[in-house]
Amino acid sequence: MRKNNRWMMLALVLTLAMILGACGSNNTGNNSANAPAQATDSATEPGSGNADTGNATAAPGGVDTSKEVKLKMIFVGPKPVDYDSVFAEINKKLKEKINATLEGEFLDWSDWAQKYPLKLAADEDFDLIYSANWAGYNDQALKGGFLELTDELLSTYAPETMKAMSDVSWDQAKVNGKLYMVPQNRGESVEKLILYREDLRKKYNLPEINSPEAYANYLKTVAENEKGIAPFTPETGDWKYHNLDRVLLKQQNEWNMFDLDLPFAFKLTDEKGQVFNVYETQEFKDLLVYYKDLADNNAWSKNVLNSKNDHQADFKAGKTASITHNNGTLGSLMALMRQENSPYEVALADINQGKKKSVAISTQNGTSIHATSKNIERSLMLIDLMQNDKELHDLMMYGVSGVHYEPVGDDKYKALDKNPNYTGFSNWNFNSPLNRDNEAFPQEASDLAKGWEANVYHYKLETFVFDNSKVKTEIANVGNVMLRYAIPLEYGVIDDIDKGLADLNKQLDAAGLDKIQAELQSQIDAFLAKQ
Structure with a gap:
């Protein structure tokens, strides 16, 4: 708190300096985030410790960027x-606008889950980090890894984002009433779909894949007849629930889970928000029977628990017959495969037709500032530009115009041959109304998303955030139990399902599950009482 107060005082001093400077100059008062740099001779950069003299460069709003x-x-x-070539162009623009350059470090999908928290725990020297609810945003905020973003900081250094973002989005990103993220400013669906080989479905004259049973039939048929092709490949990483769980458990039963690192859910339609242990439900036991049947029929690799394969790359290369992800990701992969004239015919399957759909809250993607960053002001200015400056937004999201993409009007783009050289990483934190849509995005994916609109369900706990500070030890213990006991069950590795479930729940009880559930329910009850 002491650190945050210091920055608030610095921001206040800077604001007063700006006002006094404006009174004695020909300042035009242009505070646009896209305005050209102006000259000043009196401002000092907050946090620099040294006053620059002479013709200093000022960013929009009169902020000193001479250093x-x-x-x-x-x-x-x-x-x-093509990181080097694209970021070289990005840095040319950043240098012009805020006298800064940006270096990216990338945590590969195969090991990001282990490395991400270590980056924050080790107090490494960096300024910004991609953050998201599914990447432990709440937990990392409470651990002190992210800087608190006050209204004063945002209004001074990210004024365009402050104006463009809705109050709902800001509120959804708060943890215990405090903000630690600049969230994305464009909504998206979080519903999971299945992308599969339509040519294989047709080859074996299989029925439409529109139910869990039809999907199982497809997987077992591929396993029996297509040697060298994995019927299904999951995402890699320490997921407590893999994407297929979210299709067959969460969406199929119209549940929601507060945190995918905990085994708690509630029914979307439950106005009281009563949470329950997923692993104690008949629905979960039935799913394990479903998974065991698939595992016994070779629906996935025997080495699935240790696999580091990129499921999207494997699908694109014809090494797997199906994967799961959200509509946008799978639609983009379909568009890419068609652009490259893939020999495989692919299609999307929604096996939860007619079920209630939910949309992502703003913390699905966002940008946080490292709590130990020495460049807080410039980091916020960069976020402001990336979300609101068309030129920089296009570069960050799509690469170099004429190389990776071709603009089509103001809101669409055509992917060029080198487009795959600049995809696959988390630039989604800068999603904003400036986003372009791929003109080749499959019509069937767009139709699916449009068809879901009638089933989107908004529930009272959409903006609830769990403060886990009182049960941190128990949560860590429960997470370890889930990885050790639940994941093997879900991939059908355990022959005796009843014994496996009993062992899982016994270990969860010993890890302190009841204490977490009591704390969670207490906070939910208090949250709903204020509605």
Whole structure:
């Protein structure tokens, strides 16, 4: 708290200096985040400790940027092949606008889950980091890894984002009433779909894949007849629930889970928000029977628990017959495969048709500032530009115009041959109304998303955030139990399902599950009482 107060005082001093400077100059008062740099001779950069003299460069709003700053940001996903060429262009623009450059570090999908928290725990020297609810945003905020973003900081250094973002989005990103993220400013669906080989479905004259049973039939048929092709490949990483769980458990039963690192859910339609242990439900036991049947029929690799394979790359290469992800990701992969004239015919399957759908809250993607960053002001200015400056937004999201993409009007783009050289990493934190849509995005994916609109369900706990500070030890213990006992069950590795479930729940009880559930329910009850 002491650190945050210091920055608030610095921001206040800076604001007063700006006002006094404006009174004695010909300042035009242009505070646009896209305005050209102006000259000043009196401002001092907050936190620099030294006053620069002479013709200093000022960013929009009169903020002193005379001292060049090198920012570093942590992304998740593989480093793009054309990182150097694209970021060189990005840095030219950043140098012009805020006298800063940006270096990216990339945590590959195969090991990001282990490395991400270590980056924050070790107090490494970096300024910005991709953050998301599914990447432990709440937990890392409470641990002190992220800087608290006050209204004063945002209004001074990210004024365009402050104006463009809705109050709902800001509120959804707060943890215990405090903000630690600049969230994305464009909504998206979080519903999971299945992308599969339509040519294989047709080859074996299989029925439409529109139910869990039809999907199981497809997987077992591929396993029996297509040697060398894995019927299904999951995402890699320490997921407590893999994406297929979210299709067959969460969406199929119209449940929601507060935190995918905990085994708690509630029914979307439950106005009281009563949480329960997923592993104690008949629905979960039935799913394990479903998974065991698939495992026994070779629906996935025997080495699935240790696999480091990129499921999207494997699908694109024809090594697997199906994967799961959200509509946007799978639609983009379909568009890429068609652009490259893939020999495989692919299609999307929604096996939860007619079920209630939910949309992502703003913390699905966002940007946080490292609590120990020495460049807080410039980091916020960078976020402001990336979300609101068309030129920089296009570069960060799509690469170099004429090389990776071709603009189509103001809101669409055409992917060029080198487009794959700049994809696959977490630039989604800068999602905003400036986003372009791929003109080749499959119509069937767009139709699916449009069809879901009638089933989108908004529930009272959409903006609830669990403060886990009182049960941190228990949560860590429960997470370890889930990885050790639940994951093997879900991949059908355990022959005796009843014994496996009993062992799992016994271990969860010993890890302190009841204490977590009591604390969670207490906070939910208090939250709903205020509605």
